[in-house]
Amino acid sequence: MLQSVSDFLVITKRQLLQMIRIPEVLIFATIQPAMFVLLFRYVFGGAIDSGVDGGYVQLLMPGIFVQTVAFTLAATAVGLAADMQKGLIDRFRSLPISRSAVVIGRTVGDTLQNVVTLVVMGLVGFLVGWRPSSGPVKIFLGFLFLLAFGYSMSWIGVLIGLSVREERVAQNLVFMTVFPLTFLSNAFAPTTGMPKILQYFAEWNPVSTMVAACRELFGTENIFGATANSWPSQNPILMSLIYMVLLVAIFAPISVRKYVRVSK
Amino acid sequence: MKSIIAQNLVKTYDKGTVKALDGLSLEVEEGTVLGLLGPNGAGKTTTVRVLATLLTPDSGSATVAGIDVLKHPDEVRKVIGLSGQYAALDETLTGWDNLTMFGRLYHLNSAASKKRAEELLEKFSLTDAAKRPIRTYSGGMRRRLDLAASLIVKPKVLFLDEPTTGLDPRGRMEMWGVIDELVKGGVTLLLTTQYLEEADHLADSIAVIDTGKVIARGTADELKNQVGGERLEITVEVNQIAEATKLVEQVSGATPTVDAGIRKISAPVSNGSASLIQVLRLLDDAKIHPLDIGLKRPSLDDVFISLTGHVAEVVSEVEAGGKNATKRK
Numbered sequence: 001m002l003q004s005v006s007d008f009l010v011i012t013k014r015q016l017l018q019m020i021r022i023p024e025v026l027i028f029a030t031i032q033p034a035m036f037v038l039l040f041r042y043v044f045g046g047a048i049d050s051g052v053d054g055g056y057v058q059l060l061m062p063g064i065f066v067q068t069v070a071f072t073l074a075a076t077a078v079g080l081a082a083d084m085q086k087g088l089i090d091r092f093r094s095l096p097i098s099r100s101a102v103v104i105g106r107t108v109g110d111t112l113q114n115v116v117t118l119v120v121m122g123l124v125g126f127l128v129g130w131r132p133s134s135g136p137v138k139i140f141l142g143f144l145f146l147l148a149f150g151y152s153m154s155w156i157g158v159l160i161g162l163s164v165r166e167e168r169v170a171q172n173l174v175f176m177t178v179f180p181l182t183f184l185s186n187a188f189a190p191t192t193g194m195p196k197i198l199q200y201f202a203e204w205n206p207v208s209t210m211v212a213a214c215r216e217l218f219g220t221e222n223i224f225g226a227t228a229n230s231w232p233s234q235n236p237i238l239m240s241l242i243y244m245v246l247l248v249a250i251f252a253p254i255s256v257r258k259y260v261r262v263s264k
Numbered sequence: 265m266k267s268i269i270a271q272n273l274v275k276t277y278d279k280g281t282v283k284a285l286d287g288l289s290l291e292v293e294e295g296t297v298l299g300l301l302g303p304n305g306a307g308k309t310t311t312v313r314v315l316a317t318l319l320t321p322d323s324g325s326a327t328v329a330g331i332d333v334l335k336h337p338d339e340v341r342k343v344i345g346l347s348g349q350y351a352a353l354d355e356t357l358t359g360w361d362n363l364t365m366f367g368r369l370y371h372l373n374s375a376a377s378k379k380r381a382e383e384l385l386e387k388f389s390l391t392d393a394a395k396r397p398i399r400t401y402s403g404g405m406r407r408r409l410d411l412a413a414s415l416i417v418k419p420k421v422l423f424l425d426e427p428t429t430g431l432d433p434r435g436r437m438e439m440w441g442v443i444d445e446l447v448k449g450g451v452t453l454l455l456t457t458q459y460l461e462e463a464d465h466l467a468d469s470i471a472v473i474d475t476g477k478v479i480a481r482g483t484a485d486e487l488k489n490q491v492g493g494e495r496l497e498i499t500v501e502v503n504q505i506a507e508a509t510k511l512v513e514q515v516s517g518a519t520p521t522v523d524a525g526i527r528k529i530s531a532p533v534s535n536g537s538a539s540l541i542q543v544l545r546l547l548d549d550a551k552i553h554p555l556d557i558g559l560k561r562p563s564l565d566d567v568f569i570s571l572t573g574h575v576a577e578v579v580s581e582v583e584a585g586g587k588n589a590t591k592r593k
């Protein structure tokens with residue numbers, strides 16, 4: 001047991017080392033969301049009538065935080081596909097380490113990367129007027145929620161990365177799925193403008209429940225949601241928790257199984 | 265004692281249409297080197313992957329260091345080292361990072377893994393490159409580091425899949441030197457290769473495989489003799505072909521083959537360089553000065569053509585090469 005903890009820590013440490021050895025990767029991973037903050041804040045911020053105290057940026061920040069951590073799925077999938085392609089996964093599989101060490105190490109490593117990204121985004125947000133008003137405990141809980149959501153999305157990424165085996169394919173596949181998921185939500189604009197059927201989808205979308213939950217935890221009224229009055233949009237925190245538990249409960253065992261038999 | 269035993273391994277792909285292994289059996293005596301020789305697509309990598317616990321065969325059984333590969337893969341992983349056909353390293357990390365990481369994964373403590381990394385870098389002449397990322401390494405350096413990583417805990421049984429494919433001649437010589445050293449240390453080694461010459465140099469015995477089966481086994485000399493041993497080849501001026509052919513026949517004892525177009529005469533000889541000298545003397549006495557003369561040892565192609573009746577290499581290179589290329593770079 002202790003041994004398997006140390007195994008996955010070694011894999012996690014490998015990822016932290018990668019960040020040190022090629023800092024460009026982390027820098028770009030951080031600049032991109034920071035740029036999104038600025039673009040949305042100044043391009044759409046004027047056009048969208050937010051109607052909340054402090055303006056659009058209060059609604060925007062939770063949306064962009066959730067979009068960023070949702071992309072952990074992509075980071076994990078692409079990273080693992082690259083390892084598959086290079087034969088590193090084979091080497092790991094020939095070592096006397098626990099069967100879950102490599103994939104747990106990866107998901108934890110990607111989550112730690114999110115910590116850095118979220119801190120930078122939070123600071124950029126603050127500079128352009130984001131002022132969470134719920135007090136330190138709830139703000140902390142909000143960030144914890146974001147990390148937990150990113151972690152559970154990461155497990156879908158494990159399955160995708162091990163299944164497609166090629167970095168490029170993984171990249172295209174995840175961007176094609178995660179981008180629509182984050183835009184078919186209440187993250188950047190109210191869902192009211194969508195056709196009714198999409199409204200329902202958007203309200204059940206885990207991205208929306210997460211955004212709504214974070215708005216609540218950061219102390220902003222979620223005026224972009226709940227137009228169709230669905231249960232998830234009224235209980236976003238609970239629903240998000242259920243989604244996270246479900247994602248991990250379903251994808252972690254399947255992914256570990258996949259890892260064990262990955263070579264067919 | 266046998267360190268590796270494989271019995272009737274079968275592995276098919278694409279719903280049985282591709283037979284990667286078709287009843288492959290082999291044995292390796294403890295402390296010896298077996299060269300698994302075969303062209304692209306013969307099943308070498310598949311064999312190694314089954315024995316190294318990475319792949320479950322459809323049927324058949326195998327033991328490594330006395331441990332059942334299918335029943336106790338975890339135990340097998342503790343005693344083997346594997347260096348695959350493509351260097352499997354973290355390209356962004358340095359050589360040092362890679363070795364210490366694998367050391368930790370072999371459950372050495374921090375100090376021990378550092379010490380071992382230092383030893384191995386020294387042994388493989390990589391100390392100077394230790395702090396550079398792998399992506400700046402040459403092909404030969406990568407292969408050496410990959411091999412070093414498979415030796416971290418002094419494995420009982422080592423698998424090397426095409427350790428010199430893709431290396432330039434110098435890289436190949438260095439690799440041979442390194443492997444020679446290892447073998448002196450007494451490890452049991454299964455090595456795959458496409459080159460008879462390499463198997464000849466490194467292995468105690470050779471198993472030739474084609475289409476997933478062992479089709480011949482023996483030492484390099486035994487295999488070559490099976491094909492007919494060495495041939496003497498000389499090239500002379502057109503007007504001297506008839507006379508030179510007579511002299512060659514005198515030494516060889518067999519009727520030489522003559523290719524008039526390129527003015528080449530060739531014939532099997534039994535005692536190599538002695539025959540060469542003898543022919544040279546006769547030619548000299550007859551005032552014939554050959555344009556070119558030499559002994560030709562049978563190549564893998566010759567062995568293959570004689571064993572299977574077909575040239576395996578060309579056909580499957582396209583097919584297997586294409587597949588591998590999409591699988592990994």
Ligand SMILES: Nc1ncnc2c1ncn2[C@@H]1O[C@H](COP(=O)(O)OP(=O)(O)O)[C@@H](O)[C@H]1O
Pocket residue numbers: 264277278282283284285302303304305306307308309310311583584587
């Ligand atoms: N994952 C796979 N899917 C389909 N066919 C495969 C797979 N792996 C290997 N093969 C096929 O099995 C045969 C043996 O492959 P391999 O063991 O890699 O040969 P070698 O290492 O001797 O070049 C080849 O025809 C190859 O195309």
Ligand SMILES: [Mg+2]
Pocket residue numbers: 305308309310349425426
């Ligand atoms: Mg191969």
